[in-house]
Amino acid sequence: SVAVLDFGGQYAHLIARRVRELNFYSVLVPYDVTLDEFLQASPLAVIFSGGPASIYVEGSPKPRREVFEYIINNRMPLLGICYGHQLIASMLGGRVARKDKAEYGLSVLRVLTGDPIFHGTPASQRVWMSHRDAVVWLPEELEVIASTDYSEVAAFRHKTLPVYGVQFHPEVRHTEYGRVILDNFLRRVAGLKPNWFVEDVAAEVISDLRRRLSGKALVAVSGGVDSLTAAVMVQRAIGSDNIYVVHVNTGLLRESESDRTLKTLEKLGFKNVFYVDASRLFLERLRGVTDPEEKRRIIAKTFAEVFAEKALELNRKVGGFKYLVQGTIYPDRVESGATGKATARIKSHHNVVMEAIPGLEIVEPLSEFYKDEVRKIARSLGIPDEIVTQHPFPGPGLAVRIVGEVTEEKLRILRKATRIVEEEFRKSGFYERVWQAFPALLSIRTVGVKGDERSYEYALALRVVESEDAMTASFAKLPWEFLEHVAERLVNEVEGVNRVLYDITHKPPATIEFE
Ligand code: XMP
Incomplete structure (x- = not known):
């Protein structure tokens, strides 16, 4: 190396x-x-x-x-x-x-x-x-x-x-x-010959898993590329009969994200797919909560509970689970920094499952790979391009893009706005050129005029950044005409929005997400 x-x-x-x-x-x-x-x-x-x-x-x-x-x-x-x-x-x-x-x-x-x-x-x-x-x-x-x-x-x-x-x-x-x-x-x-090709290495990881694993595996798939790629690698190793996939709808996902995930799983040949709609539970628990850290804690805890409950149920009905698949990638495993030590970290929601089903072993097929490498592997495994090229989406979902309390109405607005922004970015080709592009809902209403009438509606902030690794980021300097067009669509098509702001701060001092 x-x-x-x-x-x-x-x-x-x-x-x-x-x-x-x-x-x-x-x-x-x-x-x-x-x-x-x-x-x-x-x-x-x-x-x-x-x-x-x-x-x-x-x-x-x-x-x-x-x-x-x-x-x-x-x-x-x-x-x-x-x-x-x-x-x-x-x-x-x-x-x-x-x-x-x-x-x-x-x-x-x-x-x-x-x-x-x-x-x-x-x-x-x-x-x-x-x-x-x-x-x-x-x-x-x-x-x-x-x-x-x-x-x-x-x-x-x-x-x-x-x-x-x-x-x-x-x-x-x-x-x-x-x-x-x-x-x-x-x-x-150094006189070295280039000999490391990520698709070949991924194939080796799969053969190694094939030799090493025997028994059933459990995996939670979110809709993101990491967990899905990890699941497909294990599926290739132990077969579709032996892998059990759980998808939890938190209600904080984007428009049709659960549908798309389930369809993709079906297309990829997964047989044991379990959909849990927990959106009501998440919304109930988030009611009245405005503190960003508190929101994140509630979401993580609720996710762990819901996943663990499903895992226990499956274990009662089917039994024989030996592995828990985790989509950890290389930077998650190796903390950078002078004091960083290589540590395998078990995600908190997986700890809860490990307690529920003793004896499970964690399997991390992607622990050696960077994100751009995971994308290449995903493509080589036949995961649809739409998912492969997807921008990062935070675990707590739209909840960290709604400043303050999460409500059903705000989620409806943000979901629709997110769909429009993604459509416009994909269509214009800017999607591939930026790190992330999304609207956030500021929980403030401002005055506007729509038609002849005075309106009093929410303001959206458009966040578009360029970055290499999300540690630092700069806001993208996009053409006014394009931004104008996106803003027009947002105020015309999303009910409840009358103003769009463009975020012109870098990270640091701002973060990419709003909470
Ligand atoms: P910030 O907002 O800290 O985000 O500048 C840096 C990158 O991380 C993503 N992000 C998350 N990803 N779970 C995740 O899986 C999270 O809780 C989370 N919070 C932020 C964010 O989208 C950006 O790419």
């Missing part, structure tokens, strides 16, 4: 994803991994990620000496990015200092040598920078291979080892040739 040591940068997962996009297997490991754990990842090349710390500050994250020495003594290919770049320079005897000004955003990189890491890229190229500390002096064995106006040591290489550092972020899309530079490091410096 390509081992990405995580020094706490928000970009560590992004580096691992990019490496996989280039068809090399990568894993994220904590920066202070022991040599044993490090070797268990069978690393063929190593990348040190960025991070928020300053390397000269006492207690800042450093790899264990035994790991660093192993890498150097075995001439392993090593690339440091940002903090990782400074760390390698400093561990090999260079000097890192804080500059009086930060270099943030796009910079022009001047490539000074014909090094293989810059193969196929021009002498002058745009790179994304985000640093204040900088490498200010290099020892004899290291040499500068690229500079910017601001950073003399924007990239260095070791004179005799396959060791490199880049101050800029090749994993970020704004870096024009970032992808090429990473690919050059892996192919040309």
